[in-house]
Amino acid sequence: MEVKVLKDILSANNQIAEQNRRLLASKKIMAVNLMSSPGAGKTTLILRTVEALQGRARIGVIEGDVSSSIDAEKLSQAGVTAIQINTGGGCHLDASMVNSALANLLLDDIDILFIENVGNLICPSGFDLGEHLKVVILSTPEGDDKPHKYPMLFANADALVINKTDLLAHVNFDLDGFKSTFKGVNQRAALFAVSGVSGEGIREWAAWIMEKLASVRSGK
Amino acid sequence: MHEMAVTMSLLDLVLKEATRAGASRVVAVNVVLGEMTGIVDHCVQTNFELMSRNTPAEGAVLSFRNVPKQARCRKCAHVFQPTGICWTCPKCQSAELEIIAGNELYVESIEVE
Numbered sequence: 001m002e003v004k005v006l007k008d009i010l011s012a013n014n015q016i017a018e019q020n021r022r023l024l025a026s027k028k029i030m031a032v033n034l035m036s037s038p039g040a041g042k043t044t045l046i047l048r049t050v051e052a053l054q055g056r057a058r059i060g061v062i063e064g065d066v067s068s069s070i071d072a073e074k075l076s077q078a079g080v081t082a083i084q085i086n087t088g089g090g091c092h093l094d095a096s097m098v099n100s101a102l103a104n105l106l107l108d109d110i111d112i113l114f115i116e117n118v119g120n121l122i123c124p125s126g127f128d129l130g131e132h133l134k135v136v137i138l139s140t141p142e143g144d145d146k147p148h149k150y151p152m153l154f155a156n157a158d159a160l161v162i163n164k165t166d167l168l169a170h171v172n173f174d175l176d177g178f179k180s181t182f183k184g185v186n187q188r189a190a191l192f193a194v195s196g197v198s199g200e201g202i203r204e205w206a207a208w209i210m211e212k213l214a215s216v217r218s219g220k
Numbered sequence: 221m222h223e224m225a226v227t228m229s230l231l232d233l234v235l236k237e238a239t240r241a242g243a244s245r246v247v248a249v250n251v252v253l254g255e256m257t258g259i260v261d262h263c264v265q266t267n268f269e270l271m272s273r274n275t276p277a278e279g280a281v282l283s284f285r286n287v288p289k290q291a292r293c294r295k296c297a298h299v300f301q302p303t304g305i306c307w308t309c310p311k312c313q314s315a316e317l318e319i320i321a322g323n324e325l326y327v328e329s330i331e332v333e
Contacts, residue, residue: 001331003237003238004329005234005326006329009233010325012229012233094225123222123225150258155319181315184307187316
């Protein structure tokens with residue numbers, strides 16, 4: 001006997017993601033899923049953003065790594081509320097991991113929640129966490145051909161942050177060419193070129209985050 | 221590597237649907253898999269064989285309908301399959317594209333007894 005199913009394989013994950021979204025909405029929190037290769041600068045971008053938004057927004061972080069709590073400690077030392085998830089080998093975060101982490105955070109003290117995904121350009125893209133924004137970070141030493149090699153991640157991003165612009169003179173990365181090829185796979189994403197080291201571009205990025213927070217809160 | 225998580229969700233979904241249909245055994249599973257998901261079907265196949273042991277889905281034959289990525293040009297509406305590292309419309313050379321197929325990841329049907 002044939003049974004029609006027509007259901008998304010990840011529907012169980014998507015349902016928990018929906019619960020997360022509702023919980024975050026009830027606490028007026030904007031969640032940002034940060035995805036990149038290992039070492040592209042996710043933690044550094046969070047630190048710079050915290051500095052830029054000092055006194056304007058309270059930031060919490062869920063740190064996803066295969067193992068260790070190095071990143072959460074780095075953030076805690078800087079005074080940021082951070083909670084570490086170790087996936088124990090898993091290559092991405094899923095909605096239930098985020099759900100457990102949310103239960104251990106003081107949500108009333110957070111305006112913006114950064115969810116730092118496991119460093120990986122493939123696996124995180126398929127898993128909805130209940131976030132409002134998907135942000136991809138690409139650092140210049142990784143090369144300007146990545147959007148075509150990992151199209152799903154780039155095509156679904158709400159923003160792309162090109163990090164390590166301070167290294168542009170030393171690496172083979174055509175910034176203008178990259179911007180146009182990226183726009184080829186993703187028209188709607190906001191684009192930022194930043195340096196976590198020199199601070200270039202951080203103000204523009206932080207302003208965009210505040211704009212998004214305002215629109216999430218006004219329900220737009 | 222996330223094929224493991226995907227296969228686990230697939231198996232859960234298949235077993236739930238089989239129970240709902242009052243079936244005792246799953247004979248076949250038909251999956252639709254878009255190219256953009258990056259999921260490798262033979263990994264899912266191997267994982268499924270291992271994970272379904274001692275469940276009503278043990279021995280079920282998995283069939284994959286692979287959906288290639290497809291884009292629509294926002295300028296001239298031409299529909300085509302982007303290839304290579306430069307995704308531009310073969311008709312008008314515009315790079316303003318919308319991906320209209322290739323993100324699929326669902327179970328179309330199952331065959332049960």
